[in-house]
Amino acid sequence: MKWTAGTSILLFAGALASMATAAEPEPLRLLPCDTTDAASLRAWQQRARVTLSVLLNMDDQIVANRHDERGRSPLPLHPKVLETTREKAFTRYLVEIDSRPDRRIKVVLTVPNDARPNRTPAVVCIHGHGGNRDIVYNPNNNYRGFARVLAERGYVTLSTDVGQHTVQSPHRTLMGERLWDLIRVVDLAASRPEVDSTRIGCAGLSLGGEMAMWLGAMDQRIAVAVSSGFLTTMENLRHGHCMCWDFPGLQRRYEFSDIYALIAPRPLQCQNGQKERLPGGFPVSLAKQAMADIRQAYRAAGHEEAVELAVHPAGHVFDVPSAVRFLNAALKPGG
Template sequence: MSQNVVSNQTPPSKAEQRKVLYQLLGRLPDRQRPITVKQISREETDELIIEKLLLDINGQELVPAYFTLPKKAKGKVPVVLFNHSHFGQYAVGKNEFIKGRPEMQNPPYALALARAGYAGLCLDSWGFGERSGRPELEIFKEMLWKGQVMWGMMVYDNLRALDYLETRPEIDNKRIATMGMSMGSTMAWWLAALDERIKVTVDLNCLTDFQALLEDKGLDRHGIYYYVPDLLNHFTTSQINALIAPRPHLGLAGSLDPLTPLKGLHKIDENLKKVYASEGAPQAWQLKIYPVGHLETAEMRQDILAFLKKWL
């Protein structure tokens, strides 16, 4: 066939691309199944209300979570769906949101967000926190046998968390953001790509270009949960993130971070600049690279809160 033949085929719409991306996530529970929630405890400090919840959202395993609210909140408030990181520290999970971790700045994000006027929600992901009874690899293998994808089940829980947030009377449903570090960063951009209810996205230290990671022989740097069957035959990292446009999206990365090869970061940045410009929102995409490794610096924290203040 001549190389000069121009295809008249219409590129797939974002809705069609989202459908394909979601289908790659394996056999998932019904998105319409009822959600039930039990409040385990409620704690108040001078600045913060912390509810510990137990959610039945997937029908297979109960999901512990923290919901937080500024103590002096009046009327409906914006909310941040916070996604915890991995670090091979399975016992931490959602406690990262409330208690922080050494790789992140103080105060922990629950309090930092409350001081900025935001509510927050953070789930224990599969294999973490109060769900850490079984090894990650065992969960992955069992799910694989059942036609499930571990990452898909993790994403599903957080998509249903958005459904739950819409039922909270305190929440302004038109002002929902998502963010996270490391594994939580990847979760943030997947969620925003799949669900337009998320209006602002912040990913910290895991905007990894898949091809650059392959070229860098770096696949072992990410956990087994990260790998979605058949993904590379359909999407690049840039193509998934393009589904977020033109909604505001801040990526933060360390130039010395082995999880995000620098060549790949530049490729994503170049691609998304074009996408956001073509959709009339060139200022809504930002990638900031700092001379650090896999951690959050004080400057990063300042930039994240400023981005949320501007766009959320």
């Protein structure tokens, strides 16, 4: 090639065009929820769960864990009771179970002292960043002791430690490992003689609210979900927040409202406080924006009444009275 000033200009222009193309963000939300009608929604949900299980690197685990008609897992838990403490209304156990054959996790389990076989509802109670399995029972923090309140009101409750920022297995994802541990906690709940396996719910705050979203979306044994202090948009969480919520392929295909839509038509309550911090918090304005999309899914399913956004006057805290009301309506109707 003979080099001239014109050639240099053309090459430079081509390089700029290439750089501009490379800098363009990849398209986002290519597989949004299909709310055309109930049948379209169900078909989309089925496809989305398969896609997400692959993106989460846990499709093999989900296939292996196909439960029976009573919600019981074929995978052994090998439960071992490490501690027992009897209180006035319930007995607290510290139980160790298999998450995977090479990984044991500890679970706080409370059982009402007057529990009857196959009659008791259960709630998986999920903590957020910097928390642990015990913190949701403590009334002196932003969880407001919601797990203890439920335990005292006749629920079986379960809580385990949620992974923070470390992946245990190199071929898994952080979100997939978090979710799998919680699915195994649901397995434990379904295995308990006191628990009515058709009445298992989940509730959490912050990262716990996020995991309540994921657990309700991916495990259809969850009959009701309360997701507190998380409803927002992915665009918001890309600023002023750790990116532990993300994994390859997620943003290209879905928005958080799509993940929540996988819970439809089962009851879903999202909670957001009016005093949430910015940036990186979960403001009511963005929650309302996301909820509008979620409502479309529930409307398509014919159960718009089953979803609600509970706005409270505080900040990043769990609204216990609202959650108890919602869980009671779904898991203890008339009682």
